[in-house]
Amino acid sequence: MSETTPTDPLAEAFEAERDRLRAVAHRLLGSHADAEDAVQEAWLRLSRQDPAGIRNLAGWLTTVVGRISLDVLRSRRAHPEASYDDVPELVVTADDAAAPEEDAALADAVGIALLVVLDSLRPSERLAFVLHDLFAVPFEEIGRILGRSADATKMLASRARRKVQAGERPAAAGREQRAVVDAFLTAARHGDFEGLLRVLDPEVRLTSDTPGGVVVTLGATAVAAGARLGAAAALRARAVRVNGRPGVLTWRADGTPAALIAFTVTGTRITAIEALSDPARLAATRLPPPE
Known part of the structure; x- marks a missing residue:
C-alpha cells in the first residue's frame, strides 16, 4: 500500500502519526498487511474530513483505526474461514528441559506469543486491552468506539488482562x-x-x-x-x-x-x-x- 505524499499540513500531520497508528493496528489485528490497510483507510477518511472540525487529530485517528480494526476482528469471527496473511516466524525448541541456551530464543518469542494470546480474546476485549494497556488510550475514548460505558469498557480490559496474564507465564506455569x-x-x-x-x-x-x-x-x-x-x-x-x-x-x-x-x-x-x-x-x- 502506497503512503501519502505530505504536500500539505494535513498530510504532514498524518505522516507524523503513521508509525504509531501502524503499531496500534498491528497489535489489534496481528497482521502487517491488515494494519497497513487500516492505516490507509484512516487516511482516506481523514482526507474527506474538514480539519477544522477535528480538535485532537491523534485521538481522532486512533479512534478511526480502532473502529476499522474492530470491524475486521468481528468479521474474522463471523467468517473464520477467512484468514489473514501474516504468519509469524516460528521459534521451536525442545521441551525436554529448560536449557540455558534456549533462553534467547524464548525471549525472542515473547512478542509473537503476545499476539497469539491476543488472538484468543474476543474483539471487544482485545480492543479494550490493547488500546488501554499498550497505548494508554482512556477508557472513555475506547467506550465510544465500542458503544459502551467507560465502566463496562474497564471491565472488558480487566477480563482481557487476566487472560493475557494467564497465557503469558511460560516459565512459571x-x-x-x-x-x-x-x-x-x-x-x-x-x-x-x-x-x-x-x-x-x-x-x-x-x-x-x-x-x-x-x-x-x-x-x-x-x-x-x-x-x-x-x-x-x-x-x-x-x-x-x-x-x-x-x-x-x-x-x-x-x-x-x-x-x-x-x-x-x-x-x-x-x-x-x-x-x-x-x-x-x-x-x-x-x-x-x-x-
Whole structure:
C-alpha cells in the first residue's frame, strides 16, 4: 500500500502519526498487511474530513483505526474461514528441559506469543486491552468506539488482562500448561471424547495451516471430534515449545516432520490450537525426531 505524499499540513500531520497508528493496528489485528490497510483507510477518511472540525487529530485517528480494526476482528469471527496473511516466524525448541541456551530464543518469542494470546480474546476485549494497556488510550475514548460505558469498557480490559496474564507465564506455569496439553493428547489417543471436552475451552479455536490453505474450526465439540478422529494418524512425537507455548512435533516413519501443533492454555483449558502441516515451514524447525 502506497503512503501519502505530505504536500500539505494535513498530510504532514498524518505522516507524523503513521508509525504509531501502524503499531496500534498491528497489535489489534496481528497482521502487517491488515494494519497497513487500516492505516490507509484512516487516511482516506481523514482526507474527506474538514480539519477544522477535528480538535485532537491523534485521538481522532486512533479512534478511526480502532473502529476499522474492530470491524475486521468481528468479521474474522463471523467468517473464520477467512484468514489473514501474516504468519509469524516460528521459534521451536525442545521441551525436554529448560536449557540455558534456549533462553534467547524464548525471549525472542515473547512478542509473537503476545499476539497469539491476543488472538484468543474476543474483539471487544482485545480492543479494550490493547488500546488501554499498550497505548494508554482512556477508557472513555475506547467506550465510544465500542458503544459502551467507560465502566463496562474497564471491565472488558480487566477480563482481557487476566487472560493475557494467564497465557503469558511460560516459565512459571510451564508444567501446568504442559499437563493440560498432555491430558488433551492422551484423551485424543484413546478416543476419549469427554476427556477432550474437559480440557477444551467451549469457544476454542483450531487453525490448521495446510498446503491447501488455512482451515478454521470453532468450538470444543467440533475440535474434540476432529482430534479423536485424527489421533490414529499420530506417529513419533516430541514435546516442544512453539514461540514459548507448549506444543508437539510429529514425524512420519521416513523421518520427515508431519505436523507441528501449538496450544494456548488459559488456566486449565485450551483456548486456541494452531496446527501446521505445510512441509516447507515444517522443514525450518530442524529438530531431530525422538529416538
